[in-house]
Amino acid sequence: MITPTTSNQRTGRLKFLLVILIFAIPVIAAALLNLSGWQPNGKGYGEPIVPQRNFAQEQVQVRLADGKAWPWRDTSPRMTLIALAGPNCTTQCIDALTKMAAARITLNNNMSRLRLLYIGQLPANAATNGMENYWAIGSDPDGRLAAYRPTTPDSVSALLVESDGTALARYPVGFDPSGLRKDLQKVIH
Template sequence: MNATSPERLSPRSRGRWTLIALFGLFFGAMALAGVLRFSGWQPTAHRNSGQLLQPPADLRALPPTLANGQPYAWNPEARTWRILVAPSAGCTSACVTLSQGLGKVWQLFGHNADNVEILWLGTPPAEVLGVPALRVLRDQPDLRAALPAVDDPAGTPVYVIDPNGFVIMRYAPGFDMAGLRKDLATLLKLK
């Protein structure tokens, strides 16, 4: 028999090897977590569907005006999140489809729907006006210019604005509505 076989190890030596194995397991797991963290890897469940804007666009200095001429206040105390649609002129059937999808997303928030508003920059098609929680804003060139990549040739982007008036996310034209709902549901929990 070999002198280092398990039958020949003293209890003290077995305890030492057990302790070394526990240290290796603990610090190995921490090292793996550190490597994954600093390499930028994230679990799929923690990824945003939209593009997180770094730095976020600040709209606080550009107070929007509702279509009826009344000012639209950001009112951070109300903790209202906003979905902003800034379509180009002539957006018709695609905008109707987009608005219907946004209306469904808004309804799926259930009791949290009161904490979400849909802002439409400019004059929407007549079919869009039946969407709940829709606030029509005047088309203000300075507000439009502050939105990142607003004139996308692929279509109409959608933005998420936090309660303070910062544009924090952008969704490219043709995005998945389920991803917007998932991202906003996560943000609504940040009260």
């Protein structure tokens, strides 16, 4: 004959095992997926830079309009979005630059954690469209960033660089500005 305490013990043990199974099943499933080689893909919109480069360690020089060198390592941890203009930056190029600056603004309180650096020949109407209000203007005197510069007229590409100078992602000509904005919101929080 089963006494009430034995029945309660059996019920308690079954509940305890059920709780353990509830917590163990996701761990076991994750281990099996990992062993099978599957990894989650947190897809970004930019292309990863492979092999990875660190512009500070490589001493890539960018000269600003005032003659000073661009500091890859800033006094506070801030990322850099570099815009590299192709030849004859006009309508489409300026539109992409405007959307890039707007993506910075959408970061709200965190927009100070992103610096904007424009490298290339300034568009003819840069002064009238207020470009210098949002972008630091620079040049690449040694041509060390030439591989990332587009050759298509009226185009722009971009690089996202970590606060230590490590280039994270490349956004080639024709990139989606809303995708760039989403990537910025992921990495700058």
